Amino acid sequence: MLRNLRLVAGSMLFASVAMLVAQGAELRTTAARRPIHRTVSFQEASFEEAAEYTEMIDSVVQSDVLVESCPSCGVAGCDMGCVIPCDRWVSFEYLLWWRKGQNFPALITTSPTGTAQADAGVLPGATVLFGNETTGEEARPGGRLSLGAWLNDCRTCGVEGRFYALSEEQITYAADSTTFPILARPFRDPVAMTNEATLLAFPGFTGPGNVNITSNSNVLGGDFLYRWQACQTPTTKLDLVAGYQFTRIDEDFNINSFTSAINVPGIDAGTTFTTSEQFYARNEYHAGQIGLAAQYVNCNWKVDMLAKLAFGNMREVVTIGGQTTIVTPGPGATTNTTPGPLAGAANSGRHEFDEFAVSPELGINCRYAITECLDLSFGYSFIYWSSVAQAGKQIDALLNDPPPAFALDAGSYWVHGLNVGANFRF
Numbered sequence: 001m002l003r004n005l006r007l008v009a010g011s012m013l014f015a016s017v018a019m020l021v022a023q024g025a026e027l028r029t030t031a032a033r034r035p036i037h038r039t040v041s042f043q044e045a046s047f048e049e050a051a052e053y054t055e056m057i058d059s060v061v062q063s064d065v066l067v068e069s070c071p072s073c074g075v076a077g078c079d080m081g082c083v084i085p086c087d088r089w090v091s092f093e094y095l096l097w098w099r100k101g102q103n104f105p106a107l108i109t110t111s112p113t114g115t116a117q118a119d120a121g122v123l124p125g126a127t128v129l130f131g132n133e134t135t136g137e138e139a140r141p142g143g144r145l146s147l148g149a150w151l152n153d154c155r156t157c158g159v160e161g162r163f164y165a166l167s168e169e170q171i172t173y174a175a176d177s178t179t180f181p182i183l184a185r186p187f188r189d190p191v192a193m194t195n196e197a198t199l200l201a202f203p204g205f206t207g208p209g210n211v212n213i214t215s216n217s218n219v220l221g222g223d224f225l226y227r228w229q230a231c232q233t234p235t236t237k238l239d240l241v242a243g244y245q246f247t248r249i250d251e252d253f254n255i256n257s258f259t260s261a262i263n264v265p266g267i268d269a270g271t272t273f274t275t276s277e278q279f280y281a282r283n284e285y286h287a288g289q290i291g292l293a294a295q296y297v298n299c300n301w302k303v304d305m306l307a308k309l310a311f312g313n314m315r316e317v318v319t320i321g322g323q324t325t326i327v328t329p330g331p332g333a334t335t336n337t338t339p340g341p342l343a344g345a346a347n348s349g350r351h352e353f354d355e356f357a358v359s360p361e362l363g364i365n366c367r368y369a370i371t372e373c374l375d376l377s378f379g380y381s382f383i384y385w386s387s388v389a390q391a392g393k394q395i396d397a398l399l400n401d402p403p404p405a406f407a408l409d410a411g412s413y414w415v416h417g418l419n420v421g422a423n424f425r426f
Contacts, residue, residue, distance in 0.1 A: 095142035097166055101137035104253075105131050107131040206260060227293060248285075290308060318406070323340055356387075378419065
């Protein structure tokens with residue numbers, strides 16, 4: 001009687017387990033989180049064999065295959081270990097980044113009314129209206145798009161591509177003789193090595209004068225990474241990364257001024273001087289890169305860290321141009337052009353250089369899973385380049401005859417800031 005009860009109980013338990021297996025019950029490993037399907041059939045098995053198999057199934061269910069899966073962590077009360085794996089991902093981040101500003105020499109000055117003409121606008125006694133400081137360091141918005149995929153079920157190798165761009169940094173300045181009765185463009189005479197100034201406005205000496213300055217800065221870049229898993233624990237993962245990096249950093253500087261002569265010795269009254277000058281710097285970086293990418297997982301939270309170093313060529317192109325147009329009034333009116341005071345005959349033109357540059361990058365992002373396939377993220381990024389030509393640094397303050405020859409002035413450049421975004425896996 002007792003033996004019959006045991007056989008009946010065993011057969012009922014076996015039937016339940018067999019039904020689950022027949023319906024495709026899943027056993028999931030924590031390494032790849034891939035479902036493993038097993039279908040079991042019996043041919044005329046005895047009740048004793050069924051009971052023994054039932055005990056074996058119980059031992060499998062209690063083994064490390066399921067015990068090591070992630071416990072329920074709060075995503076709608078779902079066991080994260082039971083989520084269907086997603087081997088591809090796309091993320092978009094809103095960037096609020098700062099960049100290295102531009103340094104300009106003193107370009108516009110003024111002096112108090114009553115200053116002697118010989119001293120008006122001359123440094124160091126004059127007041128600097130534009131220059132002698134770093135400008136363009138304000139935070140600017142931008143965006144970064146990332147796409148990636150794992151190439152095998154175990155997620156030990158994968159690829160990722162990223163592209164980012166920052167909005168244009170704009171600098172503008174304008175001044176005229178209505179606001180500043182004394183308005184000047186200072187320079188240093190390279191022969192006498194003395195400070196001088198070209199007067200755009202001075203009561204009784206020149207007529208109305210004005211000056212306008214604009215400068216723009218643009219940064220964009222991207223990279224492609226191949227990832228190899230170096231090591232992994234239940235909560236951490238470390239990958240080696242290698243690939244290609246591209247960056248484009250462009251800056252321009254434009255200065256336009258106007259003045260007219262009233263009582264200038266040797267110049268007809270009413271003669272006008274219109275000056276327009278441009279400085280443009282383009283930097284294009286192509287490099288290989290290596291580094292490490294780490295991830296720490298704690299239930300719904302993930303922390304991603306990236307450290308990499310790029311080595312490559314920075315193509316630096318500086319273009320300088322400009323002129324002063326002189327118009328003499330009267331019946332014998334003439335128009336002549338001469339090189340500008342900043343863009344002289346010797347430094348004007350297109351100048352190209354190839355410089356070896358390194359570019360380290362550091363980044364950290366914290367992600368929180370709000371659904372099985374969607375994370376929200378926030379973090380910080382820092383990127384540095386060892387050699388970049390900026391437009392403002394190409395301006396030579398030695399502005400008088402003989403005209404200055406061009407000499408490239410390149411230095412370090414950086415961007416850094418905050419990232420907020422979302423990551424979708426599919």
